Amino acid sequence: MQRPDVLVIGGGTAALCAAISARRTGAQVLLIEQAPSGLRGGNTRHSRNLRVMHEEPTAFSSDTYPEDDFWRDLWSATGGATDPGLARLLIRRSSDVTDWLADAGVHLQPTAGGVLPASRKTAFFLGGGKTMLNALYARAGRLGVAIRYGCAARELLLQNARVEQVKIQAEGGPQTLRPLTTVACCGGAQANRQWLRTQWGEAAEGFINRGTPFATGEVLASLLQQGAVAVGDPRGAYLVAVDARSPADDGGIVTRVRCMPAGIVVDVEGRRFHDEGVDTASTRYSAWGGLLADRPRQTGYLILDARGLRAAPPSLYPPLTARTLADLAAQLEMDPDRLQASVATYNAAVRPPAEGADPADWHTIGLHPPKSRHALTLIEPPFGAYPMRPGITFTYQGIGVDAQARVRIQAGGSAENLFAAGMIMAPNIIGRGYLSGLAITIGIVFGRIAGEEAARHALG
Amino acid sequence: MRSDEALTEARCALGICNACGYCNGFCDVFEAAKRRPVLTDTDLYQLANLCHHCRNCLYACQYAPPHPFAVNVPRALARARWRSYEAYAWPDSLALLFRRNVLAAPLVALAALVAVVGGLLIAVPVEQLFARYQGPGAFYRVVPLEIMILLGALPLGWSLIAMTIGLYRFWQATRPGSASLSVDALAAGLRDTLVLRNLHGGGPGCNDLDERFSHARRWLHHGLFYGFLLCLAATVAASLYHHLLGLEAPYPLLSPPVLLGTVGGLAMAVSTAGLAYVKWRADPEPTAAETLGADYGLLALLFLVAVTGLVLLGWRASAAMGLLLAVHLGSVLGLFLLLPYSKLVHAVYRFAALLGDALDRHREPRSISADQAERERT
Ligand SMILES: Cc1cc2nc3c(=O)[nH]c(=O)nc-3n(C[C@H](O)[C@H](O)[C@H](O)COP(=O)(O)OP(=O)(O)OC[C@H]3O[C@@H](n4cnc5c(N)ncnc54)[C@H](O)[C@@H]3O)c2cc1C
Numbered sequence: 131m132q133r134p135d136v137l138v139i140g141g142g143t144a145a146l147c148a149a150i151s152a153r154r155t156g157a158q159v160l161l162i163e164q165a166p167s168g169l170r171g172g173n174t175r176h177s178r179n180l181r182v183m184h185e186e187p188t189a190f191s192s193d194t195y196p197e198d199d200f201w202r203d204l205w206s207a208t209g210g211a212t213d214p215g216l217a218r219l220l221i222r223r224s225s226d227v228t229d230w231l232a233d234a235g236v237h238l239q240p241t242a243g244g245v246l247p248a249s250r251k252t253a254f255f256l257g258g259g260k261t262m263l264n265a266l267y268a269r270a271g272r273l274g275v276a277i278r279y280g281c282a283a284r285e286l287l288l289q290n291a292r293v294e295q296v297k298i299q300a301e302g303g304p305q306t307l308r309p310l311t312t313v314a315c316c317g318g319a320q321a322n323r324q325w326l327r328t329q330w331g332e333a334a335e336g337f338i339n340r341g342t343p344f345a346t347g348e349v350l351a352s353l354l355q356q357g358a359v360a361v362g363d364p365r366g367a368y369l370v371a372v373d374a375r376s377p378a379d380d381g382g383i384v385t386r387v388r389c390m391p392a393g394i395v396v397d398v399e400g401r402r403f404h405d406e407g408v409d410t411a412s413t414r415y416s417a418w419g420g421l422l423a424d425r426p427r428q429t430g431y432l433i434l435d436a437r438g439l440r441a442a443p444p445s446l447y448p449p450l451t452a453r454t455l456a457d458l459a460a461q462l463e464m465d466p467d468r469l470q471a472s473v474a475t476y477n478a479a480v481r482p483p484a485e486g487a488d489p490a491d492w493h494t495i496g497l498h499p500p501k502s503r504h505a506l507t508l509i510e511p512p513f514g515a516y517p518m519r520p521g522i523t524f525t526y527q528g529i530g531v532d533a534q535a536r537v538r539i540q541a542g543g544s545a546e547n548l549f550a551a552g553m554i555m556a557p558n559i560i561g562r563g564y565l566s567g568l569a570i571t572i573g574i575v576f577g578r579i580a581g582e583e584a585a586r587h588a589l590g
Numbered sequence: 591m592r593s594d595e596a597l598t599e600a601r602c603a604l605g606i607c608n609a610c611g612y613c614n615g616f617c618d619v620f621e622a623a624k625r626r627p628v629l630t631d632t633d634l635y636q637l638a639n640l641c642h643h644c645r646n647c648l649y650a651c652q653y654a655p656p657h658p659f660a661v662n663v664p665r666a667l668a669r670a671r672w673r674s675y676e677a678y679a680w681p682d683s684l685a686l687l688f689r690r691n692v693l694a695a696p697l698v699a700l701a702a703l704v705a706v707v708g709g710l711l712i713a714v715p716v717e718q719l720f721a722r723y724q725g726p727g728a729f730y731r732v733v734p735l736e737i738m739i740l741l742g743a744l745p746l747g748w749s750l751i752a753m754t755i756g757l758y759r760f761w762q763a764t765r766p767g768s769a770s771l772s773v774d775a776l777a778a779g780l781r782d783t784l785v786l787r788n789l790h791g792g793g794p795g796c797n798d799l800d801e802r803f804s805h806a807r808r809w810l811h812h813g814l815f816y817g818f819l820l821c822l823a824a825t826v827a828a829s830l831y832h833h834l835l836g837l838e839a840p841y842p843l844l845s846p847p848v849l850l851g852t853v854g855g856l857a858m859a860v861s862t863a864g865l866a867y868v869k870w871r872a873d874p875e876p877t878a879a880e881t882l883g884a885d886y887g888l889l890a891l892l893f894l895v896a897v898t899g900l901v902l903l904g905w906r907a908s909a910a911m912g913l914l915l916a917v918h919l920g921s922v923l924g925l926f927l928l929l930p931y932s933k934l935v936h937a938v939y940r941f942a943a944l945l946g947d948a949l950d951r952h953r954e955p956r957s958i959s960a961d962q963a964e965r966e967r968t
Pocket residue numbers: 139140141142143144145162163164165170171172173174175176177178179180181281282283284315316317318340341342344345346347348349382383523524551552553554566567568569570571573967968
């Protein structure tokens with residue numbers, strides 16, 4: 131297919147939803163996925179839930195989540211860095227997403243099973259994102275979408291706000307396609323070290339990419355270069371604390387380190403640098419990711435005693451442990467005196483909660499930075515440490531789109547035959563911050579819009 | 591593969607699962623693994639027998655090959671399961687049969703067959719063996735009833751004892767000092783065994799052949815299991831006829847023993863053929879290749895038992911009856927002997943694992959706040 135009606139670039143949620151919608155609207159569709167089939171699906175492979183508005187309890191989400199609640203959550207999570215028009219569109223169109231998915235053969239996990247935490251705001255994929263992708267790929271294939279793996283878009287050539295050519299790299303070498311319309315669904319640039327270095331400098335060396343190594347950002351770069359409107363923050367990145375021993379890419383969900391309140395966090399010099407007890411709800415991990423990025427060697431250690439080790443959730447790698455803090459420091463190649471001093475100072479500052487207060491309200495007095503809650507002394511051997519680094523989930527720079535998911539052009543207006551969906555345009559809605567399940571919902575909602583509009587445009 | 595390697599593989603895989611948990615809607619294994627974070631050998635035996643090998647978690651896994659973590663839970667648990675049969679087999683010396691099952695099981699079956707057919711050829715004069723018999727007692731003119739009962743009861747008795755001891759050992763190991771059985775848990779464990787809830791994949795079914803969902807394997811298993819039960823019922827009905835009503839086999843086509851046996855035999859024959867077909871067409875990735883031979887062998891034996899029973903029914907009035915009867919009895923003997931020393935033993939451990947898990951679930955109701963839920967994922 132040299133000249134498909136609709137070319138979909140990417141292979142995650144947004145791409146599949148776009149391809150299926152375009153095909154159902156009647157267009158001939160070619161989907162190109164940079165990854166080989168065994169690793170298809172981008173960061174969607176690693177996802178689990180999606181955020182949906184619903185006026186009534188459903189089999190998949192408890193209670194109700196009305197439009198205005200969703201909007202308020204989004205507003206406060208992004209600190210207002212959201213396009214209200216697109217955000218409202220997203221929220222309203224999220225209401226029939228679960229039906230659409232079911233119709234496409236995707237199974238969500240009913241809450242009745244009893245093993246899911248009751249969630250009012252999100253629904254969970256049965257088996258996670260990869261099972262969803264399997265269903266969507268199967269459906270797309272059955273509908274007649276042509277799918278090419280190991281096939282990457284390198285460059286889009288825009289002339290007068292029209293995509294004239296798409297340069298691709300396939301198994302057989304470089305090729306040029308001339309699609310009638312193109313939908314860019316190829317995610318962010320978080321796997322591109324060069325890109326990260328230009329934004330973060332040396333610190334980027336310490337980052338671990340939690341997701342797909344195929345989010346390389348060429349298409350994003352190519353479009354920004356040719357005058358697509360840039361949205362979001364080029365230096366922004368959604369960083370969470372992950373185990374420093376994780377692979378450089380694709381470690382996914384299991385690499386998170388989550389139990390900071392159970393201990394203290396020190397940097398490579400053995401110094402504390404942030405309140406471990408403060409509970410910032412859903413942004414808790416991202417808070418630690420960002421903090422680690424600013425520390426020397428982008429590394430920190432969560433230090434626990436036996437109590438904390440017992441309370442820690444199962445982890446990918448076992449914690450490093452030792453009978454004494456000095457031995458632990460030796461394992462961490464850290465000055466033992468410094469670590470011991472940090473722990474001793476901390477222990478000395480710990481105070482019990484006020485009479486009748488929440489038992490979690492153990493806190494420190496006169497310590498900088500303080501530990502405001504969950505401050506239990508670290509005294510019971512063995513001691514343990516989780517080495518941590520910032521894990522990048524996505525970047526906050528994207529391309530601007532309008533309500534039809536058409537790519538906006540700096541010169542004014544929108545590109546005639548170029549659409550975008552998913553993470554590549556998510557910064558229109560999340561300029562910063564994050565809400566659990568939002569990324570997938572953006573992919574589905576805008577994937578569907580982009581696919582339909584692209585097909586309609588191609589078919590005239 | 592060495593046994594400890596099998597357990598190490600399962601331990602690594604489930605360790606990652608415990609940090610992930612995305613598959614907990616498919617079956618009971620993942621929540622059960624969370625309750626056993628240490629994953630001792632016995633934990634793994636319990637989890638491996640809880641696993642019904644639906645394979646969904648391989649196709650769902652973000653860490654499955656070609657990902658470098660190469661997590662393959664169904665394969666790892668298939669190996670651990672096989673290892674558990676060896677670990678709890680009684681007597682200990684016969685555990686060896688599991689290590690060489692591809693060879694041992696067919697040999698046992700063949701030996702049983704040869705012994706019965708050969709014994710008959712030697713003991714019964716040819717004219718008598720190939721004569722046509724009709725009317726009550728026809729079978730016993732070839733093989734006396736006492737011999738038939740001995741051929742069935744002795745091996746079956748032995749096997750039942752061996753399986754009971756295996757079950758006891760398994761239960762003791764996996765339930766150290768556990769609370770006593772509750773009626774609720776017993777009902778839940780029984781229900782899960784009879785309906786194969788864990789083969790529903792949380793609704794859509796299982797990845798029988800590949801990443802597509804299907805209910806075929808579950809239905810085929812039902813066909814085999816309930817077909818087998820019908821055949822047992824036929825035997826019981828026949829002995830009631832014999833001892834209570836004083837009526838001697840063969841029984842009329844429309845009598846309960848024959849009807850039950852026919853329906854059961856047909857169900858078994860169709861189901862074993864279907865299961866073998868599914869096995870043959872299935873993606874080999876989630877299975878333990880080294881156990882496939884034994885699986886096929888066992889399906890073949892069950893098929894043989896069912897088909898020889900049906901053929902015997904069809905040709906019981908012919909001169910071939912004697913020989914057909916011998917072949918049928920021989921295959922049944924092989925099956926009875928192999929009950930505790932082949933994959934068939936999974937029935938008892940599976941039931942014990944389901945029962946144990948039901949106990950655990952009833953004991954620890956889980957509750958997680960909605961707030962925590964929202965925070966957990968990204
Ligand atoms: C560990 C982890 C867990 C997550 N959990 C959740 C969650 O539970 N809920 C949620 O909402 N979000 C979650 N996210 C975020 C979410 O997964 C992503 O933001 C979302 O998948 C983005 O969808 P997408 O289709 O835009 O991009 P992706 O799913 O990343 O897909 C991008 C696709 O484009 C392909 N591609 C890239 N460049 C090219 C090119 N040049 N040519 C051709 N193809 C190309 C890639 O190979 C890939 O297939 C999680 C992320 C991670 C890392």
